[in-house]
Amino acid sequence: MSGSYDVVIIGGGISGMMAAVALAEKGRKVAVISKGDPVCCFSTGCIDVLADGDDPLNGLGSLPDNHPYHLVGEDAVAKALELFRDIMSEEGMPYVGDVHVNRRVLTSLGRSKVTCLVPETMEFADFDPDEYIHVISFYKMKDFYPQYITSRYTNADYSIFDPGVITTAGIAEKFENRPFLEKFIFWLRDLDIPEGRIAVPAVLGRSLAGDVYHQVSAGCGRKIFEIPTMPPSMPGLRLFGGLKKALLRKGVNLYWGRGIYSVEKLGNRIEAVTLASAGRTTRVEGKAFILATGSFVSGGLQAFMDTVTETVFDLPTYLPGSRGTWFNDDFFAPGHEIEKAGIRVDSSFRPVETEIDNLHVCGSILAFSEVMKHRCGNGMAIATGVAAAQACGGLV
Amino acid sequence: MIKTDVIIIGGGSTGCGVARDLALRGIPHCLIEKGDFAAGATGACHGLLHSGARYVVNDSEAAAECISENMIMRKIGVKCVEQTGGLFVRLPGDSKRFRDMFLKSCEQTGISAEVLSPSRALDLVHNLNPSLEEAIKVPDCSIDPFRLCMLNITSSQKRGGQILTHNRVIDIIKEHGRCVGVKVQEESTSEFKEIRGKIIINAAGAWGDNIASLAGSTVPMTLSKGSLIVTNHRLTNMVINRLRPSSDGDIIVPNEAVCLAGTTSITVTDPDENEVDPAEVDIIATQAQQLLPEFGTTRLIRTYAGVRPLLKADGGDDRKISRSFKIIDHKNGMFSIMGGKLTTYRLMAEKISDRVMEALGLKTRCRTAELPLEGQEELSGYPLSKRLKTMENIVCECELVTTDAVERVAGKIGTRRIGDIQHRTRLGMGPCQGGFCTYRALGIMQETGKMTPEESRRILREFLQRRFKGIKPALWGDQLREEQLIESIYLGILGMEQEQ
């Protein structure tokens, strides 16, 4: 259905959705257009702010001058993260953590990932290596091998439960089934696990994690936490689901599963976009637009043999050099040059070197964000999303 | 110490072919390969069972060998040869004179060549460059080099042939000026072994001169590196060639779920030189796009390079060197077999085995052209879709490899090497190039106790590093996108960068 809005957000990732929430809370009429589901669905569900140092918020000052965090400012980053936590709590998925403290979560390979805010199911994932850890695994589960964890800790063991299915999503679905959950809790209690913590791959429900988690921990009387898995990642999907529900509750209009077909411009302004769909066309009109289409993974940016382009408005795109320099030889080196590619913006998140006045850009499509290098993915997306919303909120 | 009659050095198509040939003639033998089967040029090749048409104008001897072997392989290797047929496509500007010579030479050599109008060619391969002038249909096929080696080895093992993979020949033992054995070293344990035999066959491909020099001889070779690109899906069901004198990037071969485009030809001095230069990728991609315009927007999932063991030529273009082969009798108990093609591996094996029989004073004749390759009953045939029905517990979604298949192979050959699993199951050969399934396969292997969790994590790290090396030269478009996803998974979710 065609429509007319105060702000039209293109891209339904964590960045675009946070921008939508911020604007809707200010009473703006908002639409979000998204071609597909975003990258946060693949993520651990944890909010990385900045991995370097113990205090991520304080660390922002030491980032390179052109990093998008500087356009937001420390206080506004903290406020944006606070808004995020409020929203997720309202949706029954509280996050724990402190924006001034980095914490660790255990990975499926038995390593630890540095992050900042975590879903409550990972509250106890930062543990003392001397403490006893009991890993629960599932029979023939494809993406989880408990030995990877127990082999790294002297004080650890594992047990295997047979859920009858082998995929992460399949097991998570079973946990939303009452009799299954009870059977599992019964089995867990029967194991007589020594004093310590219990770690489970993140399969405690697809969307109802809170309920399942609390019942399991009450049932076994131990501190229990989830370990993020490879995609499909349940905590990532829960994060996405929570935000989407919040948008709907706040009256944001969603145009999901469709990309942009054409753009209407008048002078220095974007008037409307038309959506790609079979048959009739949908025209979405806005006073202001926010571009939050993400980086390469989501298709906001596209690389060709020797160039990188922005896919909706064909905005000028920063490119770090010729193709030979895009990647290091070492796969594991933190941050390849290509991560710098993206859209450069001014202090109100408007793309530079364009004539357009009513367009703002946020999230991982921003130039110099270097998400993997600084480990700031979801945090930077939230902060710039809310900041871009504020920048255009004043205009409409 | 192992005692045998014939020692074969090299487990590429040539060495594996010799092992089968000798086995069928009842000759005890031992094959030594420093890596897995097909670790050299064989595994890095284009997978084209030549009709001979590619060489017909300038190298009629090689072309004649190709067409007769092509006809034999179709019969004996139904499960590793796919009878795709091939087209030679002439684009605007390509020489008409060359085309006339091509047709005439095909006729003289006995390669069937049917001239197709553009519309008939487009009926066969709908995504060909529509501005083509014409196409010529020839009996090219696609062949799976890994399977080919495994099947040849099956015949050898059935008859008591000894096969030592992951063992490197480090010395040749000579007594009174004659080669009487070799000294080998096992890859992971570094243990030494001695193998004694009456005759040594040097089938070490591009490494042939290194082996010959251990016995104080030389083999005159030119090493020519060629690079290839793998696409994420099967763009064409026929082999597509450019109708012009051999040049860079003028062949596209379908191979199960993917296509291979190539190749280049660069003289190198080191047989281990297998770096792909991004400039080579650009050339191949640009040329392939001229044949199949869709290539320009197709996801390229990997690049790789191999070194062709060509007979020595006096300067000039490597492409002009004959693709025929040669047997060298070093007159000290060692024979070298050099040059040739994957396509002609059986013929090469036959000729060298004849020489061995002569040297041993025996007369049993060669039977490799009459008997089907053994072990094919156990293999699923093409196409992939047929395999779908019987499968559950899939570890590798791209190539539909099951948990059970990984457990079976790991158990049967007792391997600790992920490459061995990949070659035997096609795990990780599809669009994701092992990005997801290698983690799983290694998880399963350490669970069965074949390796420790520490080893398995180390192998995963090495694998990802190697995989990246193959992908890096062609990283743009959708593949760059996939690569960023894989990077975020291993670094962002699993914390793999902390692994040393």
Ligand SMILES: Cc1cc2nc3c(=O)[nH]c(=O)nc-3n(C[C@H](O)[C@H](O)[C@H](O)COP(=O)(O)OP(=O)(O)OC[C@H]3O[C@@H](n4cnc5c(N)ncnc54)[C@H](O)[C@@H]3O)c2cc1C
């Ligand atoms: C595997 C993985 C794991 C990660 N783990 C973590 C983690 O644990 N913690 C963390 O903080 N960060 C993590 N990150 C990074 C983080 O998730 C991302 O940086 C962040 O989610 C990006 O959000 P975004 O809103 O900028 O863009 P995206 O999430 O990429 O969203 C862009 C949206 O735009 C849509 N879109 C694109 N083009 C169009 C178009 N033309 N028209 C309409 N819509 C369009 C897409 O469909 C998509 O929904 C991870 C990333 C990956 C890939």
Ligand SMILES: Cc1cc2nc3c(=O)[nH]c(=O)nc-3n(C[C@H](O)[C@H](O)[C@H](O)COP(=O)(O)OP(=O)(O)OC[C@H]3O[C@@H](n4cnc5c(N)ncnc54)[C@H](O)[C@@H]3O)c2cc1C
């Ligand atoms: C890019 C490229 C594309 C090609 N495309 C085609 C094609 O489409 N069709 C075709 O018919 N031909 C093709 N060829 C040619 C074909 O691949 C080779 O001619 C053929 O595979 C050679 O087989 P081989 O067994 O002689 O050598 P190799 O396969 O190289 O085998 C030699 C083996 O010896 C081993 N070895 C070396 N040193 C030692 C040692 N010290 N101890 C133990 N083992 C050792 C190596 O590990 C190796 O496995 C191509 C070649 C290249 C490079």
